[in-house]
Amino acid sequence: MRRTIEWIDGHVDVVDQTALPQQRRVALHTVNEVVDAIHRLVVRGAPALGAMGALGVALAAARSADQGYDPEAVRTDARRIAAARPTAAHLKWAVQQVLPAVAHGPAAVLDAAAALVEADVRACATLSRLGAALLRSYVGDRPMVLHTHCNAGALACVEWGTALGIVRALHADSLISMVVVGETRPLLQGSRITAFELAQLGVPHQIMIDAAGPGLIASGQVDAVIVGADRIAANYDVVNKVGTYPLALAAARAGIPFVVAAPTATLDPDTPTGAEVTIEYRDPDEVLLVGGWRMAPAESTAFNPAFDVTPADLVTAIVTESRVIEPSRVTESAGGVQPVTVPAMRLVGAY
Amino acid sequence: MRRTIEWIDGHVDVVDQTALPQQRRVALHTVNEVVDAIHRLVVRGAPALGAMGALGVALAAARSADQGYDPEAVRTDARRIAAARPTAAHLKWAVQQVLPAVAHGPAAVLDAAAALVEADVRACATLSRLGAALLRSYVGDRPMVLHTHCNAGALACVEWGTALGIVRALHADSLISMVVVGETRPLLQGSRITAFELAQLGVPHQIMIDAAGPGLIASGQVDAVIVGADRIAANYDVVNKVGTYPLALAAARAGIPFVVAAPTATLDPDTPTGAEVTIEYRDPDEVLLVGGWRMAPAESTAFNPAFDVTPADLVTAIVTESRVIEPSRVTESAGGVQPVTVPAMRLVGAY
Numbered sequence: 001m002r003r004t005i006e007w008i009d010g011h012v013d014v015v016d017q018t019a020l021p022q023q024r025r026v027a028l029h030t031v032n033e034v035v036d037a038i039h040r041l042v043v044r045g046a047p048a049l050g051a052m053g054a055l056g057v058a059l060a061a062a063r064s065a066d067q068g069y070d071p072e073a074v075r076t077d078a079r080r081i082a083a084a085r086p087t088a089a090h091l092k093w094a095v096q097q098v099l100p101a102v103a104h105g106p107a108a109v110l111d112a113a114a115a116l117v118e119a120d121v122r123a124c125a126t127l128s129r130l131g132a133a134l135l136r137s138y139v140g141d142r143p144m145v146l147h148t149h150c151n152a153g154a155l156a157c158v159e160w161g162t163a164l165g166i167v168r169a170l171h172a173d174s175l176i177s178m179v180v181v182g183e184t185r186p187l188l189q190g191s192r193i194t195a196f197e198l199a200q201l202g203v204p205h206q207i208m209i210d211a212a213g214p215g216l217i218a219s220g221q222v223d224a225v226i227v228g229a230d231r232i233a234a235n236y237d238v239v240n241k242v243g244t245y246p247l248a249l250a251a252a253r254a255g256i257p258f259v260v261a262a263p264t265a266t267l268d269p270d271t272p273t274g275a276e277v278t279i280e281y282r283d284p285d286e287v288l289l290v291g292g293w294r295m296a297p298a299e300s301t302a303f304n305p306a307f308d309v310t311p312a313d314l315v316t317a318i319v320t321e322s323r324v325i326e327p328s329r330v331t332e333s334a335g336g337v338q339p340v341t342v343p344a345m346r347l348v349g350a351y
Numbered sequence: 352m353r354r355t356i357e358w359i360d361g362h363v364d365v366v367d368q369t370a371l372p373q374q375r376r377v378a379l380h381t382v383n384e385v386v387d388a389i390h391r392l393v394v395r396g397a398p399a400l401g402a403m404g405a406l407g408v409a410l411a412a413a414r415s416a417d418q419g420y421d422p423e424a425v426r427t428d429a430r431r432i433a434a435a436r437p438t439a440a441h442l443k444w445a446v447q448q449v450l451p452a453v454a455h456g457p458a459a460v461l462d463a464a465a466a467l468v469e470a471d472v473r474a475c476a477t478l479s480r481l482g483a484a485l486l487r488s489y490v491g492d493r494p495m496v497l498h499t500h501c502n503a504g505a506l507a508c509v510e511w512g513t514a515l516g517i518v519r520a521l522h523a524d525s526l527i528s529m530v531v532v533g534e535t536r537p538l539l540q541g542s543r544i545t546a547f548e549l550a551q552l553g554v555p556h557q558i559m560i561d562a563a564g565p566g567l568i569a570s571g572q573v574d575a576v577i578v579g580a581d582r583i584a585a586n587y588d589v590v591n592k593v594g595t596y597p598l599a600l601a602a603a604r605a606g607i608p609f610v611v612a613a614p615t616a617t618l619d620p621d622t623p624t625g626a627e628v629t630i631e632y633r634d635p636d637e638v639l640l641v642g643g644w645r646m647a648p649a650e651s652t653a654f655n656p657a658f659d660v661t662p663a664d665l666v667t668a669i670v671t672e673s674r675v676i677e678p679s680r681v682t683e684s685a686g687g688v689q690p691v692t693v694p695a696m697r698l699v700g701a702y
Contacts, residue, residue, distance in 0.1 A: 243562025291642010
């Protein structure tokens with residue numbers, strides 16, 4: 001399988017995730033095209049956004065070089081790219097990683113971006129092995145039913161997924177009996193992208209509407225919930241695709257593990273708790289129009305937050321490429337570090 | 352506004368709820384048409400299904416009278432109508448209520464059905480007043496934000512809703528600042544039907560995807576959750592549209608009331624707990640096809656339960672037309688009656 005994001009002949013070539021399950025790639029030649037691709041979710045998923053951010057700055061440098069290289073203009077472009085999705089910690093982080101190279105010219109920026117992408121690919125592969133071992137320790141060495149939401153697979157990354165990377169590693173050892181996939185309204189990343197990846201890998205899976213997940217978990221048929229993350233606060237509150245929090249509530253009540261798989265760069269020490277995260281609100285029409293048809297009356301409006309916050313006390317483990325963090329044990333041993341949970345969703349006048 | 356279900360000139364005339372927000376009525380002249388209308392959700396909602404069941408038996412009697420009245424054939428038709436949606440307690444109950452009249456001919460059956468419908472209309476109106484008073488006691492005499500799911504409004508009933516009946520009663524006293532409506536995938540009864548009713552009533556509302564509800568509740572901006580019920584077990588476990596349980600989990604964690612509005616006939620003393628309820632599984636294509644387009648790869652399947660079970664300990668109050676039941680207080684005072692929660696969802700080979 002080709003990588004999700006590639007640098008080819010001076011431009012960035014990406015899988016168009018809005019077209020999946022139809023397979024289509026698009027070529028991005030300008031910074032405007034990069035920002036638009038991030039905003040429209042042509043590219044999505046924390047690690048993929050990191051690669052896109054780094055290669056986006058390389059593209060800005062290459063375009064600037066076309067007309068006499070201007071480092072200050074490249075830095076301005078970099079800030080626009082970093083801000084294209086406000087909740088994505090990895091995007092901002094990756095842009096910052098390549099910024100120092102801007103002073104040294106376009107070749108240096110491209111080298112820095114390529115190194116970052118390679119490091120990310122290695123990190124996801126390591127994380128997947130670590131996560132698979134963790135789930136075996138929680139569930140036992142038997143085929144398991146895992147529940148996931150949105151897409152934290154190869155298409156959310158460059159070559160190898162985070163949450164779905166763990167699934168892939170377990171599947172290689174015949175330890176997956178079923179993956180339950182939340183369809184992930186409004187944009188259906190579960191039905192369109194995760195199911196596509198699982199079908200390609202030959203992993204047995206069932207799609208469900210998002211609201212059915214907690215009831216299935218309550219029925220005792222799910223062994224663990226495994227999701228990615230867009231940002232993790234310093235107290236281990238997890239910001240991920242809206243609909244993650246109800247699965248965490250259900251997992252806690254059912255007594256099954258709730259595992260978050262994310263590269264270290266997703267951990268944001270500058271954000272004390274989930275309450276301080278700026279939640280991205282998207283166009284109400286993503287909710288009101290279904291398959292191109294408006295389903296609600298003309299008078300109705302919609303509120304469309306892209307993320308929710310899962311408080312740290314509901315998170316069994318966070319798996320990165322270098323370690324496993326078990327937030328409830330951390331807060332226990334620290335004696336009194338309490339997860340704070342007043343997510344910053346605002347109901348009225350949000351969008 | 353005309354009633355949702357009417358008996359006109361020897362047939363049953365109903366609002367086609369699959370067409371909403373487009374307004375269309377359909378005439379049902381045969382028992383086959385009645386069973387099909389129930390199965391396809393042309394008619395839905397516990398009280399409306401009760402009216403449909405009773406008038407369906409009246410229709411069976413009228414059709415039988417067309418060709419020499421045969422009470423045994425009418426009873427066979429009645430059993431088919433009662434079984435059209437296995438989870439709906441009210442449908443089965445209403446059919447049983449009119450069965451004794453079958454021995455006395457078609458006019459007697461129609462009288463019994465009409466009496467049941469009138470009693471139901473009165474019950475919903477009384478329930479709405481009782482529920483409004485309860486919410487004022489919980490939240491206080493100030494404009495409140497209520498979160499609802501699916502549709503328990505006038506269109507789920509004959510003339511006056513249950514959960515939305517309470518909203519309507521509060522709105523009449525200027526005590527609603529906002530109703531948050533879960534879109535209710537897969538068939539979007541929230542966007543199509545509840546939003547339509549609220550728009551008609553002039554009640555401010557916002558539609559959200561179902562998975563966003565718990566995050567909004569966690570943010571502290573919702574005063575109470577209010578839903579209907581399709582069946583309530585003897586221990587007060589509540590069976591309602593799938594997606595109700597996650598709202599109950601979120602309400603419990605946020606410390607806000609979770610209120611269920613349902614006519615007494617929804618209480619099923621023959622079902623000890625939610626674990627014994629047969630959950631209806633519907634066609635996977637309701638999930639896989641969105642606006643007529645297949646969103647998932649050809650290899651993927653879906654699991655489509657229509658209901659979930661909310662255990663009694665998460666239910667703050669059940670409001671009927673005659674009383675308010677507070678399940679956690681009931682079980683406390685009874686000393687040891689524990690809600691049992693192993694809902695009967697089966698993941699594999701369900702549909």
